[in-house]
Amino acid sequence: MANWIDRYHPVHYKLATGSCRLVLRVLNRLEVTIQSPFQEEPTILVSNHASHFDPPILGASFPRPIRFLAKESLFRGGFGRLMHLWGQVPVRRKAGGVGAVNRARKLLGTGWDIGLFIEGTRSRNGLFRTSACRTGAATIAHLAKAVIVPVGIHGSHKAFPTGARMPTTSPVRVIYGAPLDTTTFFGQPLSRESSKVFTLEIARSIQSLLPDNQKEIGHR
Numbered sequence: 001m002a003n004w005i006d007r008y009h010p011v012h013y014k015l016a017t018g019s020c021r022l023v024l025r026v027l028n029r030l031e032v033t034i035q036s037p038f039q040e041e042p043t044i045l046v047s048n049h050a051s052h053f054d055p056p057i058l059g060a061s062f063p064r065p066i067r068f069l070a071k072e073s074l075f076r077g078g079f080g081r082l083m084h085l086w087g088q089v090p091v092r093r094k095a096g097g098v099g100a101v102n103r104a105r106k107l108l109g110t111g112w113d114i115g116l117f118i119e120g121t122r123s124r125n126g127l128f129r130t131s132a133c134r135t136g137a138a139t140i141a142h143l144a145k146a147v148i149v150p151v152g153i154h155g156s157h158k159a160f161p162t163g164a165r166m167p168t169t170s171p172v173r174v175i176y177g178a179p180l181d182t183t184t185f186f187g188q189p190l191s192r193e194s195s196k197v198f199t200l201e202i203a204r205s206i207q208s209l210l211p212d213n214q215k216e217i218g219h220r
């Protein structure tokens with residue numbers, strides 16, 4: 001776990017994301033929509049999560065390196081070494097959310113962009129669950145005073161379904177929304193209630209970027 005912030009290797013990252021981009025364009029006709037120019041400040045990309053494909057999709061479609069927080073058990077063997085080279089950051093689930101928040105805050109403070117999935121875990125049916133959204137992204141943003149960009153990923157649950165060994169040819173689209181206005185949220189003390197309110201704002205922004213068939217019934 002030592003020196004985790006410096007284990008990113010730019011050549012390995014570019015090879016990985018470049019390969020993913022080629023596969024996604026050829027196999028899944030990857031379409032990327034950017035609603036507003038990306039800001040230069042460290043940014044938190046907050047997305048829905050319906051497939052193991054989602055981190056590669058974001059990495060392949062965002063113009064700067066993205067660091068993701070991932071459970072420590074993934075960093076084993078040869079694949080674990082690659083995860084380190086790709087800049088992914090291990091976190092201990094037993095340590096609770098505090099460790100993840102601190103690591104995310106440190107990454108942003110040293111100039112990195114990070115990717116977060118606001119639901120915490122994958123949706124098995126592709127539906128974005130506003131009811132399952134967690135306050136971690138809002139908390140990290142407030143502590144780091146970082147830019148937040150909502151992201152909607154379309155079709156990844158069909159392109160690489162849960163339990164599948166190989167991806168399919170189903171199309172994939174990514175929409176990067178405009179940065180959220182954090183003035184009110186950052187202007188008040190961080191609390192459980194303020195985090196919940198802003199988390200709902202993030203969730204609604206993500207939901208607005210998704211097609212109806214990826215929204216919970218009653219939240220369309």
